[in-house]
Amino acid sequence: MSSDTYDAFLAHVQQLTYLGDAAGVLDWDQQVMMPDAGTPARAKQKSALSTLRHELLTDDDLAAWLDDLEAADLSGEQEAVVREIRRQHERAARVPEELVQQISEATSNALPVWEQAKAEDDFAAFEGALEELVELKREYADAIDPDRDPYEVLFEEYEPYLGIDTAEAVLERLGEELPPLIEAVGDSDTEMADPFQGTYPEADQEALVRETLDALGYDWDRGRLDTSSHPFTSGTQFDARITTRFQPETPLDALTSTIHEFGHATYALGLPDEAYGTPLGEDRDLTVHESQSRLWENHVGRSRPFWDFLAPAVEEHLGVDAPAGDLYQAANEVYDDNLVRVEADELTYHMHILVRFEIERDLIRGDLAVSEVPQVWNDKYEEYLGIRPDTDAEGCLQDIHWCHGMFGYFPTYTLGSVLAAQLDAALRSDMALDDRIRGGEFDPLREWLGDAVHQHGCRYTTPELVQEATGEAFTADYFLEYVSEKYGDLYDL
């Protein structure tokens, strides 16, 4: 193996990445800027990029380089690049082109069917499409590895290294330990303040959100803020953009979701410039990404000192003159009768995830029929949250994920929250974070996360990165400690 091989391999990998990032720009544009009628042409453009990317990823040259490089004497960083591309190459190469095409068509077709079924509260109308998607994704998992649990294989698409056993253990533990806490909160006589009683013009909310991003240290020279129907973050270390949405009566939603997206963007912007185009300049998948967004959203943006800091800006832009403590309460109210995941608080959120996790796992393993989903969904909501949806529209039809064929994605939301708490604990042992937050000094926090997490890109696997950043293995201890202390305090438990 000469270093020429590594160079040729790396150039190929860079083309792959650039193509993926180009597709990301097309996606952002479609969700934020594109006029409605542009869809058919955009679909063709995205499909062309996706086909070409698949060809590059399954290329024979790439396979040969990987073989050569795995037998060669490489640096740790080079080994990490080879490891990541090997994984992507194997997954892509093992799945027949035709199956990729079928899944792509089935998800495209399923989208309007799901939208209508949800609008009309008619699960039966979606049942056939969902059955087809479950079947196709089982085939997909089987193509990648026929000897392993298909749900495990699908889960690894979103979190490749933490292991399904870890995910399952964490979710089970939360399923045991959170419900008593949620119940105690529900039984508590303490009520959270609600100082947001008016309607708040979009321009005022936007001014508050922009000032908040300024304060947190968002690099406007490498970013933008726009609106879209669902908030998201898109981009690279050179250009990581945020979207949000504004609702007149719930200004906290735009604020907290923007802080969440800021966390994602800050991760992207913290990846090393010089490694752009290689796995060393790429984020470490969804668990770690979600840990960054949730750390900023919850451990910063929903903390008591943050509201001490932000209260004057809230008064200035929204005209709400409330004590910081009231703002803090409003940002942390637990809605134990809420049926909708995306509106859930930090406690009940994970019960929403647990329901989805258990159902999708059983669907993919063949232990549950699609027709049984509504019944099982409602039973599980009753079991874990003590509430029961009246309709499937506010039940098992609420999320878009399955309709996109994304089975195995949901657990990463909880894993991200759990990791956020672990990182928060580690960084608090290094600095007096509350004082910093209260004083509006966010640079040290951003720098800590940059050193501990962002700069490494995919140099380490997820467990290695967690160990490197926190000095311990991945654990839910800190998350459970955090929520029990926070909500015990808020609700006088």
Added chain:
Amino acid sequence: MSSDTYDAFLAHVQQLTYLGDAAGVLDWDQQVMMPDAGTPARAKQKSALSTLRHELLTDDDLAAWLDDLEAADLSGEQEAVVREIRRQHERAARVPEELVQQISEATSNALPVWEQAKAEDDFAAFEGALEELVELKREYADAIDPDRDPYEVLFEEYEPYLGIDTAEAVLERLGEELPPLIEAVGDSDTEMADPFQGTYPEADQEALVRETLDALGYDWDRGRLDTSSHPFTSGTQFDARITTRFQPETPLDALTSTIHEFGHATYALGLPDEAYGTPLGEDRDLTVHESQSRLWENHVGRSRPFWDFLAPAVEEHLGVDAPAGDLYQAANEVYDDNLVRVEADELTYHMHILVRFEIERDLIRGDLAVSEVPQVWNDKYEEYLGIRPDTDAEGCLQDIHWCHGMFGYFPTYTLGSVLAAQLDAALRSDMALDDRIRGGEFDPLREWLGDAVHQHGCRYTTPELVQEATGEAFTADYFLEYVSEKYGDLYDL
């Protein structure tokens, strides 16, 4: 040849087009939305798309399909597709990859050098870069066809079918017939009215521009209006976007340049949806494109009846209560002491082009040294326009085209104006256009152009299309008639 061959060929061609259009989206985003620091990553993404597109275009399979299809019995439309792709394939396949790379690097490097040379009025600082570009583009032309005039070969990159002889003859004729008219205008005692004496806020100008686009029939469901440092149009029949720019003291600039871009966008939007991805759904190069923008900008937007129509909106949005005749005069003032091409009127504009055409032709043919450009430029301005630049910044350094390596592009501006006048004459024989314009009825005009030009895509070569649309061969007669009548009238000649 089975029809399978044509289908496989067409699928390949579509991938090519989709990739090019994806690059177009990246380009639009870069000029309109991208944060400044995004440049390095965007350059990599665009270069990856360009490399992959070049690979698809020079692919051996494509070459074999072209050979097979040229020997087969095809429909007229299929023949047109094969003709267009053959031409693109030959041009791409004959140029060594290394030369393409050299040109790409040389143009990237030249840009900041030109910007600084222009800012500091220092042609000598740009001389070396320009010499390199001239040399590389001569090599490029030589690679494509060593037996033909290199300038002709370069010109065909922008106008492949009209022929350099036609371009040269038209430019020479304008060079003879326009100067006496320009001189007469300069000698005339008649002065144009100037009702725009104030400063006009961007929001007011934008409201006027948007109302104008509404009236002209811009399809907002397939387009957008944004601002950028140079106005341009980008997109496809599904999504054709316009940009403009606003200067406080010259509201006519934003208005006329937006109408110009509307003409380009209307061409794109008039291409057939069902042919998207193939040459039958692509525009017929720069002469025809520019004919559409100039027809709308000049024959509509600078016509007397247009100002009858628009005067109330000008009063409403800009507070300028001027007679339509004054607005008409203001939109058509001839600036015979203007040195800047992009600020030129319909008459002197072509003298600016003639200077550039003669210089770039002689440079590429080796009949002029780069060091002589400033002197020759100034002499020609004196000869054709009776004015002489004091500095190279407002002389030969003013345009970006050469710095981009675009030699052979300038003539298409004049060819477009000439064709616009020919189309205008043809459509006026079919309808009372002035009445329609005065009444704000632009649909019949858009439909006429759709039938005559847009719907054909690249079905015909440029001369065929001109014949098809106007019933005559390409001619400058109508343009010369139009300007001599219009300016004779305006300036009482």
